[in-house]
Amino acid sequence: MESTLDIFVKAIFSENMIFAYFLGMCSYLAVSKTVKTGVGLGAAVIFVLGITVPINYLLENYVLKEGALEWLNEAYGKGGENTIDLSFLSFIMFIAVIASMVQLVEMLVEKFAPALYGALGIFLPLIAVNCSILGGALFMQDRQYSTILDATAFGIGSGIGWFLAIVAIAAIREKIRYSNVPPALRGLGITFIITGLMGIAFMSFMGIKYGGDKKEKAEVVKTSQVINDQIQE
């Protein structure tokens, strides 16, 4: 089992939303012209991922999953007489939750934190259709996190990873304006290639060794020995 901290660090670096899965690329490319807007959108993504992933986690585990409705009636549970599996509805439920949460968050922030609204305001509506938010929910569903804490750590971690990525590319794009890029590559082309190179750099984080329980570690050691033997042969 992975610890919560592992999930958090993994979500930021080795499973970075942008560099490993390309989620949220549309807004990443469109809003990364200056660092200031990049920071705004990045913060909004952290915020919304941190809220929607736990909510979707609850939805997944108490409504959608096979047998998740056990709390209503035992017959609906796994192995009951009338097992209910609503997982085919998950896309539409997740996107509805995300769209309404974004709306709600926008209203709450506007009412209670006008300064934050000034900073995030224009970015919040953009986020409903940002792939990284739905992607966060779908990965959460795919990976079956065991507690809501893990799911929240994953949500916030992915958000921070996205934030890092957009701020970094925005800073590079601000500087690259003074460089002599081949005309046909200017703008979009060079941004793609730089993102690719940054992705390669981020792949080095895959080497981070995440602590698991002892059994897993022993297996890792074993497999690395096997690999060493093969190399020597």
Added chain:
Amino acid sequence: MSDNAENVKAPKESLFSKKNKKLITEPLGDNNPITIQVLGICSALAITVQVEQAFWMSVSVIFVMIFGNLIISLLRNLIPSRVRIIVQLVVVASLVIIVNELLQAFVPDVSEKLSVFVGLIITNCIIMGRFEAFAMSNKPFPSILDAIGNALGYAWILIVVALAREVFGSGKIWGFEIFGSNIPDEETGQMTGLYELGYMNNNMMILPPMALIVVGIIIWVQRSKNKELVEEH
């Protein structure tokens, strides 16, 4: 995009007039959704490791776009503009659920490989972008043509990228080994085809960042051919 809309409003045109043809041909080249409009990259790049996945992804997107554009175009006068994003999301999400169920039923192993990326068609910016820019203000028939054009424009980039990555990364096309086998034969210990001569696969092509670089190169080629597309910065 805006002049497309004007073109189509012209009264009484034949079924396949020049303007309608343009709706299909433009997105394939100079107005390509991926390389020029920069839409729909989120879900596009992660699934281009193999041609097979890219093909099924393209088929799904073509299906969702055609029916989505048709439905939105039929409903365009009924949708209040304040809630249009939610309506659009619900339409796409329902279509994607259908696609997902069909994929699971008929090509289960592909569906497993695509995992969350089928769900991410919902937030694919091309689809929302075309709803917003075209289907909301045009009649059903041109909307269908527009959907076909844009979806095909998306599909060919996807398949070219997948082809490049599969050929150079794993020496296969659609899982078929074109350069011979690089796994030594059990009896003779010999590799076959090009591998026998010392050719090696470029494993880097399989890594996610290379998708970005390949798209970057496509953009480079396209913009060097057509100087009008070059951006200032």
